[in-house]
Amino acid sequence: MNKQKIVILGGGTGGTMTANRLRRRFDEDEAEIHVVDRDNRHVYQPGLLFVPFGLAQTEQIVRPRRRQLRHGIVFHEQEIESVGLDEEVVRLGDGTTLPYDVLVVATGVRLQPEETEGLTGPGWLENVFTFYNVEGAAALQGALERFDGGRLLVNLVDMPIKCPVAPIEFVFLADWYLRERGIRDRTELVLSTPLDGCFTKPIASKHLTYLLEEKRIGLEVEFAAGSVDGNAGILRSYDGRELAFDLLVTVPLHGGAEYVERSPGLGDALGFVPTDPHTLQTAVKPNVFALGDATDVPTSKAGSVTHFEGDVLADNIARFLHGDELESRFDGHANCFIETGFHKALLIDFNYDLEPVPGHYPTAVGLPLLKESRLNHLGKLAFQWAYWHALLPGRELPGIGATMPLAGKRIPAGVAAGRIGATT
Amino acid sequence: MTTIAIETDAEGFLTHPDDWTRELAEEIAFENGIPLLTRRHWLVVEFMRERYLSTGTAPTIRSLGKESGVPVKELYELFPKGPAKLAAKIGGIPKPRGCI
Numbered sequence: 001m002n003k004q005k006i007v008i009l010g011g012g013t014g015g016t017m018t019a020n021r022l023r024r025r026f027d028e029d030e031a032e033i034h035v036v037d038r039d040n041r042h043v044y045q046p047g048l049l050f051v052p053f054g055l056a057q058t059e060q061i062v063r064p065r066r067r068q069l070r071h072g073i074v075f076h077e078q079e080i081e082s083v084g085l086d087e088e089v090v091r092l093g094d095g096t097t098l099p100y101d102v103l104v105v106a107t108g109v110r111l112q113p114e115e116t117e118g119l120t121g122p123g124w125l126e127n128v129f130t131f132y133n134v135e136g137a138a139a140l141q142g143a144l145e146r147f148d149g150g151r152l153l154v155n156l157v158d159m160p161i162k163c164p165v166a167p168i169e170f171v172f173l174a175d176w177y178l179r180e181r182g183i184r185d186r187t188e189l190v191l192s193t194p195l196d197g198c199f200t201k202p203i204a205s206k207h208l209t210y211l212l213e214e215k216r217i218g219l220e221v222e223f224a225a226g227s228v229d230g231n232a233g234i235l236r237s238y239d240g241r242e243l244a245f246d247l248l249v250t251v252p253l254h255g256g257a258e259y260v261e262r263s264p265g266l267g268d269a270l271g272f273v274p275t276d277p278h279t280l281q282t283a284v285k286p287n288v289f290a291l292g293d294a295t296d297v298p299t300s301k302a303g304s305v306t307h308f309e310g311d312v313l314a315d316n317i318a319r320f321l322h323g324d325e326l327e328s329r330f331d332g333h334a335n336c337f338i339e340t341g342f343h344k345a346l347l348i349d350f351n352y353d354l355e356p357v358p359g360h361y362p363t364a365v366g367l368p369l370l371k372e373s374r375l376n377h378l379g380k381l382a383f384q385w386a387y388w389h390a391l392l393p394g395r396e397l398p399g400i401g402a403t404m405p406l407a408g409k410r411i412p413a414g415v416a417a418g419r420i421g422a423t424t
Numbered sequence: 425m426t427t428i429a430i431e432t433d434a435e436g437f438l439t440h441p442d443d444w445t446r447e448l449a450e451e452i453a454f455e456n457g458i459p460l461l462t463r464r465h466w467l468v469v470e471f472m473r474e475r476y477l478s479t480g481t482a483p484t485i486r487s488l489g490k491e492s493g494v495p496v497k498e499l500y501e502l503f504p505k506g507p508a509k510l511a512a513k514i515g516g517i518p519k520p521r522g523c524i
């Protein structure tokens with residue numbers, strides 16, 4: 001094999017893990033590996049949920065990107081101007097170009113609060129916040145400390161969003177936080193969503209709705225947020241409904257990275273890259289691959305998905321470079337802890353074909369699925385260590401395979417099981 | 425007047441997109457509270473249907489707003505409650521898979 005040039009766009013979860021896996025797989029005289037990112041701050045994104053409640057500090061969840069990359073990987077701290085698909089080059093912010101033999105798009109998503117009328121207008125970072133980035137989560141921590149009761153409204157503007165369970169976790173933790181502070185009685189806590197339930201998957205949605213009711217958290221469904229009036233404290237839907245708030249915590253619209261829009265043919269209307277859901281090769285060019293939040297594959301945008309994708313992706317890049325046929329091995333596997341407050345959490349595990357069901361993970365002896373437990377909460381906390389020390393370096397996590405395990409799951413009658421079991 | 429049985433799912437989405445006709449679209453619209461399909465309605469319905477037939481998935485409200493030429497606000501005026509769902513139903517294509 002001639003010396004190949006692999007360029008990875010994005011030094012987050014997917015990019016870092018892929019670079020490290022490929023570095024281990026190829027000698028330095030077989031492949032050069034480049035990673036490009038606009039800054040040197042790698043954020044442990046699951047930690048953002050805890051920051052507003054003082055359960056984590058921002059400096060604990062941010063580390064240098066460069067330090068997460070193995071020796072022999074070239075890191076470019078540069079803006080990406082655009083990708084030239086025909087010339088097979090990446091144009092960087094300083095005017096230089098980086099040619100590639102294989103390109104990996106791993107630049108995740110971009111928050112677009114400015115796309116919702118009034119959201120970044122009066123009240124932004126005063127009584128209107130998001131916890132989906134470090135600055136927002138830190139600012140919200142201060143606002144929650146000052147909050148003295150009233151109406152706390154949590155809203156997700158529209159799908160797709162990263163970690164679709166996070167808004168639900170936020171209201172569960174807010175309920176706990178407000179009780180600890182003794183002001184829960186004086187607070188009306190409401191979650192509003194454009195979906196027809198609190199979550200996208202029916203069985204999990206039912207379990208979570210029950211928990212919302214138990215915690216006296218209001219749920220406003222099919223609410224498509226159209227505009228925000230921060231001065232008046234009102235969130236309006238496109239169909240004319242109004243929700244009042246004293247404090248609004250929003251999950252803004254998500255789109256792909258800006259350079260995707262500047263690169264003809266690379267992304268769809270929202271800036272996501274059309275990607276084969278099973279091989280992770282893009283529909284754009286055979287030598288362009290993608291993983292993580294940047295793709296359009298129909299599963300959750302979540303770190304666990306990126307992790308499972310990474311396993312298949314590294315194999316397929318090696319196959320591609322050797323001229324072998326790609327493996328259609330990725331099954332949409334996602335796995336999420338859902339914090340429910342009071343040191344408990346739920347766990348859900350699912351893929352393209354099977355929605356979250358009860359049982360245990362990964363086998364009949366394991367963490368309980370769709371059921372609150374302290375063990376799941378400890379699992380969520382322990383995961384941060386595994387993230388930096390096993391997942392990013394590209395090591396296998398014992399007992400956690402890329403494909404979804406069926407052992408331990410109790411599949412209720414009538415649940416569509418599709419092609420589950422076809423891949424093991 | 426002839427009555428033809430058209431197969432739908434429990435929520436009224438056509439099982440076979442090939443069964444669709446423009447007359448059927450008008451009928452589905454009427455039953456769902458849209459007495460008359462205007463040119464703007466048709467623009468959206470046809471865009472949805474073409475996109476589904478060529479790619480196998482129906483666009484979301486956001487991509488409709490960006491690509492169909494009809495802004496999101498107007499989509500909600502044309503198809504109250506759920507524009508993507510209703511336009512898909514009228515266009516004779518399956519219920520949008522929604523989001524994950």
